[in-house]
Amino acid sequence: MNSWDKLKAIAFDLDGTLIDSAPDLIAATQGALKELSLPSCSEQQVRSWIGNGAKVLMQRALTHSLSEPVSQDVLDNAMPVFMRHYEANLQQHSQLYPGVLEVLAKLSELGYSMAVVTNKPHRFAVPLLAAFNIGHHFTEVLGGDSLEKMKPDPLPLTHLLAKWQLAPEVLLMVGDSKNDILAAKAAGISSIGLTYGYNYGEDIGLSSPDAVCEQFCDILKFVNNSVRVMEHESV
Numbered sequence: 001m002n003s004w005d006k007l008k009a010i011a012f013d014l015d016g017t018l019i020d021s022a023p024d025l026i027a028a029t030q031g032a033l034k035e036l037s038l039p040s041c042s043e044q045q046v047r048s049w050i051g052n053g054a055k056v057l058m059q060r061a062l063t064h065s066l067s068e069p070v071s072q073d074v075l076d077n078a079m080p081v082f083m084r085h086y087e088a089n090l091q092q093h094s095q096l097y098p099g100v101l102e103v104l105a106k107l108s109e110l111g112y113s114m115a116v117v118t119n120k121p122h123r124f125a126v127p128l129l130a131a132f133n134i135g136h137h138f139t140e141v142l143g144g145d146s147l148e149k150m151k152p153d154p155l156p157l158t159h160l161l162a163k164w165q166l167a168p169e170v171l172l173m174v175g176d177s178k179n180d181i182l183a184a185k186a187a188g189i190s191s192i193g194l195t196y197g198y199n200y201g202e203d204i205g206l207s208s209p210d211a212v213c214e215q216f217c218d219i220l221k222f223v224n225n226s227v228r229v230m231e232h233e234s235v
């Protein structure tokens, strides 16, 4: 499934791919637990809970904190607290990964259609992209709550294929998590796995993406023949 020359469009994951958002997710999780008078958790634990959206992150934090499976009532009560803390911490300590600004600009210039397909709630994804001045590159931003199902379900990607009227072989998914790779495989599209993000502490190579990259700028090696000519330019 790695006929890179055919690619016309790219779907990017957000957390752990474009933006290192863990510091603010950690602050919001710890802040919410504190406000709820519950035992806290470590930074490393929060990093390993990122990947399936805000609700699952909070569910994992509460299960850890209470040392028992969390009831729907407790979770429903905690969610607005977490959301309030995250809204206040959205871009305080988060950072773009190296090369993201330059590579997105280059891909835009080359005419790729680009989307963000994240499990993060849409209401947080859009201002975060704007805060880092990259929102204008994406014609579509799908959050974890934009459709009925989120990654690893293929729905956000098949939705994109239908909306953009694209064949699966022209769309590429770039992400750091097995959720991204599983969604891509189920949608029948190619994928690149990044090693630097949050993947529950697992090697992204174990999910068998079509290619593995250690840095964001390395995706240029795969994306297009014409891009290979530019490899020696600074990105």
Ligand SMILES: O=C(O)COP(=O)(O)O
Pocket: 013, 014, 015, 016, 050, 051, 052, 053, 054, 057, 117, 118, 119, 120, 121, 177
């Ligand atoms: O917010 C999350 O849990 C994951 O978000 P992502 O899909 O952008 O990695």
